[in-house]
Structure formats: structure tokens, C-alpha cells
Amino acid sequence: MTRQMTGAEMVIQTLIDQGVDTIFGYPGSAVLPIFDELIQQDEVRHVLVRHEQGAGHAAEGYARSTGKVGVVLVTSGPAIANMVTALADARADSIPMVCITGQVPTTLIGTDAFQEADTVGITRPCTKHNWLVRRIEDLPGILHEAFRIATTGRPGPVLVDIPKNIQFQTGTYENRKDKALTQYRPAVKAPDAAIREAVELMAAAKKPILYTGGGVINAGPKAVALLRDLVQMTGFPITSTLMGLGAYPASGKNWLGMLGMHGTFEANLAMHDCDVMVCIGARFDDRITGRIDAFSPNSKKIHIDIDPSSINKTVMVDLPMVGDVGHVIEDLISAWTAREPVRDMAALAAWWKQIDAWRAKKCMTYRPSTEAIMPQYAIERLHALTKGGDTYITTEVGQHQMWVAQYYGFEEPNRLMTSGGLGTMGYGLPAAIGTQLAHPGALVINVAGDASIQMNIRELSTAVQHNAPVKTFILNNRHLGMVRQWQTLFHGNRLSNSVADAQPDFVRLAEAYGAVGIRCSRPSELDDAIEEMIRIDRPVLFDCRVVNLAHCFPMVPAGGAHNEMLLGADEENEMVGGGADKVLA
Amino acid sequence: MMIVAGQSQSAYFLEEELPSTERSHTLSVLVDNEPGVLARVVGLFSGRGYNIESLTVSEIEHASHMSRITIVTTGRPPVISQIMHQLGRLVPVHKVINLTWAGDALERELALVKVAGKGEIRDEALRLAQAFNARIVDATLDSYVFEITGAPADIDRFVGLMKECGLVELARTGLAALARGKAGI
Structure with a gap:
């Protein structure tokens, strides 16, 4: 069925036909016709942010916590320049996002008009695809195709730039949901021969490991359930990247913890020593592999990924399988069941014995303190007091983010929203708002650092306006903690520009925004303070004063191999600085 | 090796045993002829640090808006x-399509070569042009413009000789290439 309507109406109608109930954005001259339609309907809710970057991260939080597409609507010029960080972030972490932007009228394009920027040019390298709409006839097809491309295959951000005169023009609208406009069709199933060969390799493995990533979560709840079946069926140990946490439960007996630069001793050594590695929906990022020529030198590697360009990009693998993680695992399970493989159980038992020996190292041990709050302790308590509930965690980027990955055990997927690939400080607060608005009754906590939180602190105002009772739990160590750690370890302890001078009073700042501020600096008072934070049904800034100079360990130094790890015990060394128990006065 | 949108692009079937030396490859890319498509391709090369030695693009099917980028x-x-x-x-x-991996592909380039001079050097330029099957497309009393079509290496040789015969300037089209035989892509 087709209808006549304006370009601006087509945008709203497309959102409705795509089942979008919430969008994030900021109005401006070139997008006003769409905002005018927005206020005259009530099927799509618009969340006004304080800066376009915040809209982007809020949409990412909304998308990652629901598995649905995140949608943003902003104007031309400076708005799209501000949006670039969020687009690049969504691209790096494969987050489905549709970004609709206003543009100056077609007659003004190329004239350096007011608030004109080459939006498709600026965003080409940080989107999965983008369009400048030049004719009203093209608009419905492009809008619906944007949703198809953003959500299928390897998800990512897609941008549609609509000049203002086209928003005013009238044309014919047709609901083209799921109708292809381009020839884009990602492959879904891997070839049978590859499935059979993978089963042979896995069945013959003496020292196997599953290395999983965000692709499993992106593939949806069914893929996550199938992954858990695969672990159950094979008995293989499993580790995961930051983006994959929660796909397999942290309390599961086969769980080794996160791998990589701040991964566990057991996960990294198992990766290094394994003979068969099954990489599922991960991409051998440099923070995972460490030194490439020393990465898992003796293993046969199977790589399952929906994006062919992820395969053999940095690490050469023996068996690439291009397809949707869910479909491929399903086929692997059927082939394994049909094959009923005879396995070397003695070798597998010896492998688990070795893993248990590594586990006995207890690499996550830190020096406890009764005087001051250790950051690791703060995350452990936060986990203990919020687990079992309907809890979502977002983070900013830095030491606190890694401590969350290490000490907050995620049991379910879509519960951790964090900036993995791009490493965007300022991601956590707007992402928490997007998450909270998608899950109104849930407890949403943004774990932050005192530096990161200030990058998008203005979005606290958004949280207050939209009654999003997000809790921001700041591990305040008065430094850019991770920068300071690298300077201490690798730059002669010269703390160049990493000390937080002129820090705001976070409690009074919260109050100024109309939120609630809480401060805690004693371990003995921490539990009560966290419980108070949970009870408050309003946005909270929690200023958790932690020891200033704690390091995030274990650590594989950049360019190091997995078996060259710095452990917490090394913190006793002079080189690492003796200030771990130094407390903020 | 060929990558086709929408087909099972499992590298398992496509990746062959290949010599590991660095060499030049000719890629043929069929694309929708839409605004920005060349920028996407060029941006990919610059953004990921790949090298472009030659690039040509032109519409090949007007009705279906298809272009070939070589x-x-x-x-x-x-x-x-x-x-x-x-x-x-x-x-x-x-x-x-990687035409280099596909086999001995046909590769042709066109060049316009302007030379200026009088007397013996002008006669020599004309003799060499005839030897290389170059056509005269412009002539004055003291200059020629030659048009030559051929494999890039042949054009390199011709241009090298013209440097000794009063070469003034040169324009090359970049490569057009097709696989031999009856099969199309």
C-alpha cells in the first residue's frame, strides 16, 4: 500500500514501520521539519540529549542492551561532527545504529552554507554505509535499506543524510521493510565441508579452548544458548573478549575469565598452550593477541565470523568459517552429535589439571586494606550487592572498565555495555541512559573513572529530564588511572598530565544537576552506601574514593606475549611504585 | 579468486595455496555507479594503508548503473x-576478481605522448612510433602527438625512448583489463 506524504513524514512513518519506539537526538535548523512531525505523533518517543555524541552513545546502550537497532536524529554541520565519535564507536563494536541527519537544501550543497558539512564524506570511514538523499522518490527505499544493512550481517552504524528541501517535498511512501534496495546479502551458513572438518579438529583436540567475542552476543539469544550447549557438549574451557562477557556465565565451571591485555593468567596461558583454538565471533584484536608472532604458536585455529574480512586479517587461521555464529554453532552441534567422536579423555583431563594449576595462581588477588577502599574491592562489593537482580552495567574507559571486566561476574549477555574497540571515554553515562530507557524497571549502573565521567557529564541533565534513574559509580583515584599506570610502568613514572587537578565536588555537582550525590571513602561504610544508591529512584553520582595508585593487573604489556604477564604480586616491586596503599587525604 | 556479494564467502573454498612473494596484482571490481562509490574504494585503500599503482573507473552498463573499477x-x-x-x-x-590470480589476463593502457624537435631527432621519433604501432594524432612542423595502446610495459618502453626524442608531456589512462577466454564475470 502506498501513500502520499512529505519527506519528514516518511522518516517518522519508517520508524513506526520498523518498530522503533525510542530515538535520541537534538534539533537544529536543517532537521526542523522532521522534529515538527515528531511532536505531532505519539508512537515514537524522542529523547533530547545535551550533545549529539551523547545521543549516539545512548542509542548504542539502547541497542546493545536490547538487541534492537539504536536510532539517532540530529541536524547538519556541527551536529554530525559531534556524532562522529559515536558512529566510529558503533562501527568498532558492531552495534546496529541508524543515524538520520538533516542537511542544507540541495540548492545550497557545495556553497559553504551555514551549518553545511560534507556529512557523507566525513562519516564514510566510520559507518557501514551512508547515503545523501538527492530525490524524494529515493527516500523510502533508502530509509528502510538503512535498517536492513544496520541490523543484518555484521551489524554497524548506517547514516542517511536528508536535505531540508527534501524533507518538505511530497512523494509516494511504501513500507519497504525487509525489501532489499541494494545487492547487499551477507552469507549466513558455513559450507558443510568446513563444519565436518571443524568437528574432526575439535574431536581430536588434546588441549582445546573456545575464544568467544561480541559476535556471539550480536547473533542473539539463540546463539548464546547454543554456545552454552557447545561448551556443555564438548567440555571445552572457554574464555572471552571484553565484548563477549556474559555469553557464557562467569559462574560456569568451564569459565576461565576474560583474556588479553588484562585477562586472567589461566585464560592467557591456556590460549598460549592450546592445540586447537575455536574463535567464535571475535577478531584477534591487538589487545587480545599481544605479540602476533608469539600468539598461540602451536594451535590449529578455527575462526567463525560473519565478516570475511575479519578472517586472516592479523592472525592466519587453519579453518575459516564465514557465517552467522548461531547457524554455524547449530551445525557444529548436529555434526558432532551425528559423529559421536571418540576422544582422548586422558589428554583432556591432563589439560584441565594444567588449567587448575594455573587457576591456583589466583591472579586476581590484590592487597586488601581496611583503611582505604581498594578499587577491586569496590567492584566486588558492587557485584555482590547487585547480582541476581535485573542489573545492567555500563562503563567508561580505563582502569575501572578493566576492573569491571575482571571482578563483576556477568551471567547473561547484553548486560555489559562498554566501548571496546574504539575505547571512548565518555561512553558510559549516555549509554546508561539509553539502557535505562529501554529497561525502565531495571537497575542501571555506569561504573566510571573520575576522568572519564567528566567527558559527557552534561548528560546527567538528560537523565534528570527523562526520569532515567541511572547510577554512576565513580572509582575516584584522582588520576587518569590507566594513563598513569602506563606512565609508571613504561615511562619512568613521569606522570605527564595524568593527575586530576581541580577536580569538581561530585556530590555538589550531582545536586546542581538535580541528581543525588553520595560520597564514600571507608571500606566499612561501602556496603551501606551502595545499598543507599540502589534504593534511590533518581539519578545518582556516587563518588567512591579509592586508593590513588592501584594498578590494574594482570597485564600483558603492549607488544608482549601471553606468557609474559605482569601479575598483582609484582606490585611489591619498586618499579611498579610502592604507593598502592596511598590514600587520598 | 572471486568474491561475489551474497555468496557464501567462506575463505575455506576460496583461499588457494599461493606464492608468498610481494608482487603487483590487477583487481577488477564491479560496482553500482552511484555517487561516492569511488571515494569509498579510494578511502578504503588510504585508510588501511594499501597502495594504489593505477586506478581506472568507467560505467560499463548504463541501464543497470554498473561500473568497473580496475x-x-x-x-x-x-x-x-x-x-x-x-x-x-x-x-x-x-x-x-583478482585477474592476476585468474591467469594471464589481457591488460591494455592508452597513452598520448607529445614530442617536439626538428631534423634528425624528429625523424627518429617518427620511426620509433611506427615500430611501436603508435598513431600520429596531431602534428605541427616541429612536434607530434602519438597515441599508443598496449600493455603497460610496452608503453613504458616507448616512453623511455621518447625521452631521448624530445618528450614534452605524457598522459596515460591507467589500466583496462579482462580475463581471457569466453567466461565473463
């Missing part, structure tokens, strides 16, 4: 394979 690039086989997969990921890209 790119000459250099790298070891894993890098070339990665370039092809990255190209295959772009939404307007229909097919990517």
Missing part, C-alpha cells in the same frame, strides 16, 4: 586477499 596494487598474497575481502564488504560492490 585497480593495480602491490602486496603479499594475504594482504591482497584482505584487500579483496575489504572491498567485498562495501555495500555497492558486486564482485571483486
Whole structure:
């Protein structure tokens, strides 16, 4: 069925036909016709942010916590320049996002008009695809195709730039949901021969490991359930990247913890020593592999990924399988069941014995303190007091983010929203708002650092306006903690520009925004303070004063191999600085 | 090796045993002829640090808005394979073919070569042009413009000789290339 309507109406109608109930954005001259339609309907809710970057991260939080597409609507010029960080972030972490932007009228394009920027040019390298709409006839097809491309295959951000005169023009609208406009069709199933060969390799493995990533979560709840079946069926140990946490439960007996630069001793050594590695929906990022020529030198590697360009990009693998993680695992399970493989159980038992020996190292041990709050302790308590509930965690980027990955055990997927690939400080607060608005009754906590939180602190105002009772739990160590750690370890302890001078009073700042501020600096008072934070049904800034100079360990130094790890015990060394128990006065 | 949008692009079936030396490869890329498609391809090369030695683009099917981009690039086989997969990921890209891996492809380029001079040197330029099957497309009393079509190496040789015969300037089209035989892409 087709209808006549304006370009601006087509945008709203497309959102409705795509089942979008919430969008994030900021109005401006070139997008006003769409905002005018927005206020005259009530099927799509618009969340006004304080800066376009915040809209982007809020949409990412909304998308990652629901598995649905995140949608943003902003104007031309400076708005799209501000949006670039969020687009690049969504691209790096494969987050489905549709970004609709206003543009100056077609007659003004190329004239350096007011608030004109080459939006498709600026965003080409940080989107999965983008369009400048030049004719009203093209608009419905492009809008619906944007949703198809953003959500299928390897998800990512897609941008549609609509000049203002086209928003005013009238044309014919047709609901083209799921109708292809381009020839884009990602492959879904891997070839049978590859499935059979993978089963042979896995069945013959003496020292196997599953290395999983965000692709499993992106593939949806069914893929996550199938992954858990695969672990159950094979008995293989499993580790995961930051983006994959929660796909397999942290309390599961086969769980080794996160791998990589701040991964566990057991996960990294198992990766290094394994003979068969099954990489599922991960991409051998440099923070995972460490030194490439020393990465898992003796293993046969199977790589399952929906994006062919992820395969053999940095690490050469023996068996690439291009397809949707869910479909491929399903086929692997059927082939394994049909094959009923005879396995070397003695070798597998010896492998688990070795893993248990590594586990006995207890690499996550830190020096406890009764005087001051250790950051690791703060995350452990936060986990203990919020687990079992309907809890979502977002983070900013830095030491606190890694401590969350290490000490907050995620049991379910879509519960951790964090900036993995791009490493965007300022991601956590707007992402928490997007998450909270998608899950109104849930407890949403943004774990932050005192530096990161200030990058998008203005979005606290958004949280207050939209009654999003997000809790921001700041591990305040008065430094850019991770920068300071690298300077201490690798730059002669010269703390160049990493000390937080002129820090705001976070409690009074919260109050100024109309939120609630809480401060805690004693371990003995921490539990009560966290419980108070949970009870408050309003946005909270929690200023958790932690020891200033704690390091995030274990650590594989950049360019190091997995078996060259710095452990917490090394913190006793002079080189690492003796200030771990130094407390903020 | 060929990458086709929408087909099972399992590298398992496509990746062959390949020599590991760095050499030049000719890639043929079929794309939708839409605004920005060339910028996407060029941006991919610059953004990921790949090298472009030659690039030509032109519409080949007006009705279906299809263009062929022919790119000459250099790298070891894993890098070339990665370039092809990255190209295959772009939404307007229909097919990517490595003509160098496909076999002895036909590769042709056109050049316009302007020389100036009088007397013996002018006669020598004309004799060499005839030997290379170059055509005279412009002539004055003291200059020629030659048009030559051929494999890039032949054009290199001709241009090298013309440097001794009063070469003034040179324009080359970049490469047009097709696989031999009856099969099309």
C-alpha cells in the first residue's frame, strides 16, 4: 500500500514501520521539519540529549542492551561532527545504529552554507554505509535499506543524510521493510565441508579452548544458548573478549575469565598452550593477541565470523568459517552429535589439571586494606550487592572498565555495555541512559573513572529530564588511572598530565544537576552506601574514593606475549611504585 | 579468486595455496555507479594503508548503473586477499576478481605522448612510433602527438625512448583489463 506524504513524514512513518519506539537526538535548523512531525505523533518517543555524541552513545546502550537497532536524529554541520565519535564507536563494536541527519537544501550543497558539512564524506570511514538523499522518490527505499544493512550481517552504524528541501517535498511512501534496495546479502551458513572438518579438529583436540567475542552476543539469544550447549557438549574451557562477557556465565565451571591485555593468567596461558583454538565471533584484536608472532604458536585455529574480512586479517587461521555464529554453532552441534567422536579423555583431563594449576595462581588477588577502599574491592562489593537482580552495567574507559571486566561476574549477555574497540571515554553515562530507557524497571549502573565521567557529564541533565534513574559509580583515584599506570610502568613514572587537578565536588555537582550525590571513602561504610544508591529512584553520582595508585593487573604489556604477564604480586616491586596503599587525604 | 556479494564467502573454498612473494596484482571490481562509490574504494585503500599503482573507473552498463573499477596494487598474497575481502564488504560492490590470480589476463593502457624537435631527432621519433604501432594524432612542423595502446610495459618502453626524442608531456589512462577466454564475470 502506498501513500502520499512529505519527506519528514516518511522518516517518522519508517520508524513506526520498523518498530522503533525510542530515538535520541537534538534539533537544529536543517532537521526542523522532521522534529515538527515528531511532536505531532505519539508512537515514537524522542529523547533530547545535551550533545549529539551523547545521543549516539545512548542509542548504542539502547541497542546493545536490547538487541534492537539504536536510532539517532540530529541536524547538519556541527551536529554530525559531534556524532562522529559515536558512529566510529558503533562501527568498532558492531552495534546496529541508524543515524538520520538533516542537511542544507540541495540548492545550497557545495556553497559553504551555514551549518553545511560534507556529512557523507566525513562519516564514510566510520559507518557501514551512508547515503545523501538527492530525490524524494529515493527516500523510502533508502530509509528502510538503512535498517536492513544496520541490523543484518555484521551489524554497524548506517547514516542517511536528508536535505531540508527534501524533507518538505511530497512523494509516494511504501513500507519497504525487509525489501532489499541494494545487492547487499551477507552469507549466513558455513559450507558443510568446513563444519565436518571443524568437528574432526575439535574431536581430536588434546588441549582445546573456545575464544568467544561480541559476535556471539550480536547473533542473539539463540546463539548464546547454543554456545552454552557447545561448551556443555564438548567440555571445552572457554574464555572471552571484553565484548563477549556474559555469553557464557562467569559462574560456569568451564569459565576461565576474560583474556588479553588484562585477562586472567589461566585464560592467557591456556590460549598460549592450546592445540586447537575455536574463535567464535571475535577478531584477534591487538589487545587480545599481544605479540602476533608469539600468539598461540602451536594451535590449529578455527575462526567463525560473519565478516570475511575479519578472517586472516592479523592472525592466519587453519579453518575459516564465514557465517552467522548461531547457524554455524547449530551445525557444529548436529555434526558432532551425528559423529559421536571418540576422544582422548586422558589428554583432556591432563589439560584441565594444567588449567587448575594455573587457576591456583589466583591472579586476581590484590592487597586488601581496611583503611582505604581498594578499587577491586569496590567492584566486588558492587557485584555482590547487585547480582541476581535485573542489573545492567555500563562503563567508561580505563582502569575501572578493566576492573569491571575482571571482578563483576556477568551471567547473561547484553548486560555489559562498554566501548571496546574504539575505547571512548565518555561512553558510559549516555549509554546508561539509553539502557535505562529501554529497561525502565531495571537497575542501571555506569561504573566510571573520575576522568572519564567528566567527558559527557552534561548528560546527567538528560537523565534528570527523562526520569532515567541511572547510577554512576565513580572509582575516584584522582588520576587518569590507566594513563598513569602506563606512565609508571613504561615511562619512568613521569606522570605527564595524568593527575586530576581541580577536580569538581561530585556530590555538589550531582545536586546542581538535580541528581543525588553520595560520597564514600571507608571500606566499612561501602556496603551501606551502595545499598543507599540502589534504593534511590533518581539519578545518582556516587563518588567512591579509592586508593590513588592501584594498578590494574594482570597485564600483558603492549607488544608482549601471553606468557609474559605482569601479575598483582609484582606490585611489591619498586618499579611498579610502592604507593598502592596511598590514600587520598 | 572471486568474491561475489551474497555468496557464501567462506575463505575455506576460496583461499588457494599461493606464492608468498610481494608482487603487483590487477583487481577488477564491479560496482553500482552511484555517487561516492569511488571515494569509498579510494578511502578504503588510504585508510588501511594499501597502495594504489593505477586506478581506472568507467560505467560499463548504463541501464543497470554498473561500473568497473580496475585497480593495480602491490602486496603479499594475504594482504591482497584482505584487500579483496575489504572491498567485498562495501555495500555497492558486486564482485571483486583478482585477474592476476585468474591467469594471464589481457591488460591494455592508452597513452598520448607529445614530442617536439626538428631534423634528425624528429625523424627518429617518427620511426620509433611506427615500430611501436603508435598513431600520429596531431602534428605541427616541429612536434607530434602519438597515441599508443598496449600493455603497460610496452608503453613504458616507448616512453623511455621518447625521452631521448624530445618528450614534452605524457598522459596515460591507467589500466583496462579482462580475463581471457569466453567466461565473463
